[in-house]
Amino acid sequence: MAHTSDGTVWGGDRRALVDLVGERGAKRLEQLDIHSPRDLLRHYPRKYFHRGRYTRLRDLVSGEHATVMAQVKGVEDFKSRNKRLHVVKISITDGDTVVPLTFFARRPYMVEYIKKQLRPGTSAMFSGQVTYYRGDLELIHPDYEPLPQAMDEEEAARRAARPVPVYPATAKLPTWRISDMVRLALEPLQPSEVNDILPGEVRQRRELPGTVAALHMIHQPGNDLDWQAARRRFAYEEAFLLQTALARRRAEIAARDATPRPGTTDGLLAALDAQLPFTLTDGQRQVSAEIAADLAGASPMQRLLQGEVGSGKTVVALRAMCQVIDSGGQAALLAPTEVLAAQHARSIRHLLGPLAEAGTLGGDARGTKVTLLTGSVTGPARRQALADAASGASGIVIGTHALLEEKVQFADLALTVIDEQHRFGVEQRDALRAKGRTMPHQLYLTATPIPRSVAMTVFGDVEVSTLREIPAGRSGVTTYLAPAGQQKWMQRIWALIAEQVAAGHRAYVVAPRITSTSLEDDGAAPLDLDGPAGPDAPGQGGPVPGDGGPATVEDTYARLGKEPALRGISLGLLHGRLSAEEKDAAMAAFASGQTPVLVTTTVIEVGVDVPEATVMVVLDADRFGLSQLHQLRGRIGRGSAPGTCVLVTGAHPDSPSVRRLKVMTETTDGFVLAEQDLAQRREGDVLGAAQSGRGTSLRLLSVVRDRELIEQARQDARALITADPNLVHHVEVLTAITELVDPDHEEFLDRA
Template identity: 40%
Template sequence: MQDSALSSSDAAAKIHLASDLQFLSGVGPDRAKLLAKLGLRAAGDALFFFPRSYEFPSAQTRLIHLREGVPASVVGTITEIESRTSANGRTTLGILVENEDGAFRVVFYNQPFRREQLGRGMRVLVSGTPKLAGLRMQFSHPRITPLALDEAPPPGDILPMYSLTEGLKQPQLRRIIGPIADALADRVQEVLPDSLREDAGERLQMPLPAIADALRQVHTPTDKDELHAARTRLAFQELLVMQLALALRRRRLTTDLTAPPMMPTAQIDARIRNRFPFELTGDQQQTIAEVGRDMGRQFPMNRLVQGDVGSGKTVIAQYAMLLAVAHGYQAIMMAPTEILARQHYATLTKAMARSRVKVGLLTGSLSGAERQQLTAAAESGELNVIVGTQALLYGNVAAAKLGLVVIDEQHKFGVGQRARLRSGGLDPHYLVLSATPIPRTMAMTMFGDLDVSTLRDKPPGRKPVHTYLARDGWRDRWWKFVRERLDEGRQVFVVTPRVSERVADAEETETEETGPEEANAAEAAEVADGMETIAGENVSAAEGVFEELQAGPLADYRLGLLHGRMSAQEKEAVMQRFAQGRTQVLVTTTVIEVGIDIANATVMTILGAEHFGLAQLHQLRGRVSRGRVPGHVCVFTDAEGSPEENERLQVFADTADGFELAEADFRLRGPGDLMGTRQSGMPPLRIADMQRDQQVLMVARQLAQEVIDADSDLSDEAFAALKKQVLRRYGKVLELGDVA
């Protein structure tokens, strides 16, 4: 008889949501330690640890019925595993799987970690699209589901698939979580009033089950339709709680807070526009009108301006800051890194030349005396505009008359950090900028408390960027092309992935003063496993690329090195040398992803491109579209044998529009860390999927707004449980304490 977490009805009667997992039958202290790595310590944790996907064994295909190019699932036992490494370091893992009908092959390229996951004698369900290779059918990069030797689901059974950690297998988790769901589902409080659940069901055109039925069905599904309804109900509840929190925040910002009105009179508007030595695009004109309307009201503007690379977002920020200064208020502009803060400072100083507007720069690298001097100037009102990094958040800067806060690259700061600037008792207007175009569903979640303006038009004179997806034979040709451009006087970026000695580089998960987040070790190792060879070279770290280029194809040129482990002063010195042309080639990690403006840099090489999202690749490409000379970008990948990855990168090479790429990235990768969600401050979603649940999100948003319009602080007793969940999950990060 198989182990189970609850072996009898008597045991089930004793379990409760707070029960320690290690004391359940079939768990024990060793397995409990593994479960804890997944965040599972109590039975209630397991109940709300939802499957990431499902397998449908009833759809199995017999080996003799496989057709080339037709997706199928086949059960068999692994009988052979062979791993080969080529001269350039690429790995090929070949697996032979047998069943009563014969044998077929499974192949993985450049995924050596699979060798540790799979072993001879393991019974597996292989799902993918087979092709004939020689005399056998072969699956390349299929999904593999481990099955217990005695796990033979009858037709109709559905297998939930959970996220794992090393040492745990799917059958073990199913045997632990399934009985817990059966025992505890009825003890979970229903937070959705029946009328609200029925209304949502009508709009979604499916009846939504009660919470107990949904929890049981999502962990121990028996029917596809019931599973779909259960998962939809749980996703709806999760998204409704989020949208209620955002609706409460929007209400609070417009009714509970007061901001100084700053009307853009005709005289002020004309004076500001006269400072722009170019014609504004139609989108810039529209956005400036929206910003002026917002800032003229008596409650804080909360507007997000999103635009593609080179669309002119900085002009909008300059207009808003000058509008604040014209009314006698100060403006703060925050950037995610000191490099970008210094660049903004230089741009603003130049733009404010021959005016009485005084601009100051405050960063974490300033000496104590310099910081004290700037702080005093801000507090006295001597400075009109203060540019800086997160030192503004964590220091004791108190502007004398703060009227506007501009945050560049909002997703790198997060909701909680944005709220922190408001904690000084002032209610300034907020303008946040994003150079990463945002899919609509993401905008409704991460930035659901903001109004959104979009810049699609680009100023005239911008030249196109030609993008190439390199193959193995391109290496020498590309470096020859790079040398030719260097000989013409152009400058070059060489970008390496965010991995150094099997650990992600710091600057991609940090802002300048706060330090990196703790990365998930398993994820870092998995990423690093794929980093052994890129474009035929050992380039696991920026330092390695720098040394190889200096000794090899670019030996006759002046190279610089930039990465996140350098101090702010070192980074600034490197960027200054590159900006002044003293360095011809800059080898860098993605610290240059956002905002770096070097017009003479027209060529970029991206190594290990498979480790970047499409949106991030597009941001990198934007660094060579700043001047009036066409740019050239070549991306190298070691993802041989992965049609999906090559297709994704081909989309990047073929698509110049950042909004199209953002939607493609969203479809191909899901929300993931598309917008730096780990840093957004918002709790992660447990079951809702922004890609799959777009209709559910729309319904949740509609109903949330209707509920808040009717009951602005959820005071109705029918909403008591729902309100409690909203405050518990989002109260702190969205400053909803006054709603309690």
């Protein structure tokens, strides 16, 4: 087997994999992103079976590819109607539920072989596609692996205690064949051939086995304690590498110089506070104090401000901007969409009032100028915006990706505020940061509450401030679930919208798709699908009773125009394919009441503030994650009138999708919903950003299950970087970090 760059012989390359499992095996492993023997050994089991403990067959879901352990209950065979095929029906059971398996054979000897392999009473693993046939679950022509029968009681007891690994598999490569391949790679492996990534002192402190021992324990466990200990070791390794990369990056940033921006006692910030028409919440004051202290320091601030929907993050960010302006600097606010950038500009100008009109008749002498720079700002307006930013006349420059262009220069960029920063790439954030004389202080905003375990895992050592308190004066939102396709419900929903419009309010109708062929593509957060719709989502909640297709903006807009309850009410249309001018016009018409009903996609998910909006109807709500639904719901009830949110779903009332959506009706606490969302979503969704797109990097680490482990790994990583900042004495760790996060994306880990 070929040596790898780290001096071991357990890595190899594709050639080594072909030598091990053959060309056909290697090609099938490639579908699982396995390209070397080391990849194969790092392809960990996803669960374990125990002989005599059968899979709960009632939990099978139509449409999924499942692997189950069950006992054969009955066997029968007969010829098909056309007499060309023999049909073998095998019924399997977990002791409670019975599921039929169907096999097709062309020759009688094939029938006899299946019947011999799967005699009644035989325990076996079965792997195949779950389908519905005549109302019952069924597996069609599954792969199977009968479990060996013990020869005596001692052997039976030993085998009963030995867990059977179940690997992530494919239709052409079932779990037991992967297990055979793993054994080929594992048996010749010696501890001396592997440089352990984890430092010896860390393994000893945390009582973790070495790499080779852990590989044997996770792939060939003698009992449950073996694989549990091995799983903990490899999960810890992933957490340790991630936290070390984060700690290293944060140490590098902390060592950089930033210009202190302490502010003044009688400048723009004091003038803003004096004219605010509301009292800051305790949370806003506390977070503002934390940010103010950071800005006054000589090291670059790296702070994430997460806030409940409507908690007042904008005013906190504005106060930070005013502080750096009072210190002679400028602030730039980067937003992911033109709709959001324009909303920020309106909100900030409104809060500042005359303080945003420096240099104009009626402007306050203590004020500054607020400039909006987006792709749609052209001609003389663009030239003026560029001049104001470069000269320092504009203390606050708000924009989209247009801010990142080379032509955009600042006199003294002191603070960058990045809203919904996860929508920007590393290079984009770097381009803005590079526009400062010294490294600017950085404040990141997110309207999605982040559980602590995720913050530790994805955001590393970035300081996190949290706003949970909602400003007084808001009446709140009540949320309901509505079954799609039931005419009385849908008629009542449209009548509710008409009633609210008649009272001077506004309504959003949200659909997940623009057309029947395309998802929203305007830079909004991707839809958080639960996976295959399966039998619990018939029709998937079309926008109109009886409409079996997916809800789309264009179709909904056309149909609602013909809805009797909405006759005489003007409808607006908003989605990502519209031009910037069309988006602005749609939002302006909605805000003014010219088109009091807006049919839209998730482009309005974050930042859009229309206090008159009191109703939101979300079609196909089961297609969205809880956190995203919470953001959408946050667009209503922002004024003094109470809000009503209706989540329309075509999912079966007893389905997991509906049970998940019911949480939305029980709480408006975004942090509770974030924890629920985290518990229900795939780990890869949560950690995908930290992997920078490398789907093979984090396999076992669970931010739900491993919070304590992540805490320990962070402590050890910080200690390591303090003692060895450049990892000169820990080459294995440095090499592993490079593989986990390539140099171009290491910075992405701290979301900076």
